[in-house]
Amino acid sequence: MASDGAACLLCGAPGFSNTYPYGTVWNGRRFDYLRCTDCGAGFLDPLPGEEDFRRMYRQSEYHDEFYEEVAELTPTRLPQAAAHLSPRRTMLDFGCGNGAFMIEAGNEGFACEGVELDPGTRARAAANSGRPVHSLDDLRDSGARFDIIRLGDVLEHLPEPAAMLESLRPLLSPAGLFFIEGPLEDNASLVYYASRAFGRLKKTLGRPLLGDYPPYHLFRASARSQRRFFERRLGWQVRHFAVYETGWPYILPVDSLARIRAPGRLARMAIGGGAVASARAAGLLGAGVGNRFAAVVAPRP
Numbered sequence: 001m002a003s004d005g006a007a008c009l010l011c012g013a014p015g016f017s018n019t020y021p022y023g024t025v026w027n028g029r030r031f032d033y034l035r036c037t038d039c040g041a042g043f044l045d046p047l048p049g050e051e052d053f054r055r056m057y058r059q060s061e062y063h064d065e066f067y068e069e070v071a072e073l074t075p076t077r078l079p080q081a082a083a084h085l086s087p088r089r090t091m092l093d094f095g096c097g098n099g100a101f102m103i104e105a106g107n108e109g110f111a112c113e114g115v116e117l118d119p120g121t122r123a124r125a126a127a128n129s130g131r132p133v134h135s136l137d138d139l140r141d142s143g144a145r146f147d148i149i150r151l152g153d154v155l156e157h158l159p160e161p162a163a164m165l166e167s168l169r170p171l172l173s174p175a176g177l178f179f180i181e182g183p184l185e186d187n188a189s190l191v192y193y194a195s196r197a198f199g200r201l202k203k204t205l206g207r208p209l210l211g212d213y214p215p216y217h218l219f220r221a222s223a224r225s226q227r228r229f230f231e232r233r234l235g236w237q238v239r240h241f242a243v244y245e246t247g248w249p250y251i252l253p254v255d256s257l258a259r260i261r262a263p264g265r266l267a268r269m270a271i272g273g274g275a276v277a278s279a280r281a282a283g284l285l286g287a288g289v290g291n292r293f294a295a296v297v298a299p300r301p
Contacts, residue, residue: 003046006034009161009219010229013038015045019186020220021199024211027052031215039228042186042220047159056214059120074153075246076101076181077294078108084240084296085179088147092139092171095154097121099129106131110148115139145173152181156217162233169299177239178297180230184243185220188282189291190275191250223288230297237298245279245290247272 015034096114250272
């Protein structure tokens with residue numbers, strides 16, 4: 001049953017039933033995803049509270065776990081989107097993590113700076129990238145403006161994504177653009193269909209569908225619901241919207257024979273590889289198949 005006032009984070013409509021077969025019990029509470037009655041996205045119910053967020057995003061629990069290695073760059077389509085961003089050159093990476101994207105942006109000719117909430121993460125990102133990394137409050141007080149604000153794998157972590165994007169608009173220069181990237185966890189993809197099939201099979205066999213992982217992602221978007229968020233919820237203009245496939249989480253680095261021989265590992269790798277190949281083939285036909293998006297979006301006055 002949905003919590004009182006539960007509403008989709010992308011469009012604001014209420015939700016019904018579980019949209020995803022897997023839930024999680026974490027920090028003493030159960031979290032599930034509801035299906036939005038309007039845009040069809042999935043959204044977490046209930047949302048984490050302030051204490052949950054503090055625990056989820058501790059340096060040791062999050063950045064040290066997922067962003068320790070600078071070489072482990074979250075997938076980006078900056079080179080492919082660069083033509084839609086030209087001739088703008090100054091960029092702010094909001095939620096810059098370990099600084100890996102700022103290095104990539106520099107290689108593409110952008111003058112990139114970063115924003116992070118945690119002081120330790122700011123120091124590490126600045127040291128890794130050689131670029132300035134600020135707190136959001138300091139940056140707002142400075143009066144700085146940027147041609148591009150980039151959010152990479154950030155929106156799905158925000159309890160109020162529309163409000164956050166609106167609050168960042170004063171940091172944009174006139175005619176500035178947002179470059180936004182992230183997952184499409186409810187989009188057409190071989191990995192998505194396999195995951196749901198495995199969930200149904202586990203349920204049929206009476207196996208548990210509850211994990212114990214933190215509920216980092218507060219919504220699960222499709223290409224349709226994500227683009228609809230930009231165009232209808234915000235009323236912004238989408239200049240570029242690309243969908244592609246990485247095979248995650250079925251395609252991961254293989255560093256030992258033991259991992260290759262792990263139960264189900266080869267099957268998962270095969271599904272991930274098939275997802276990448278099928279998405280590329282579908283892309284040739286103009287179909288938006290894949291598990292990630294890259295968008296260039298222009299706020300309206």
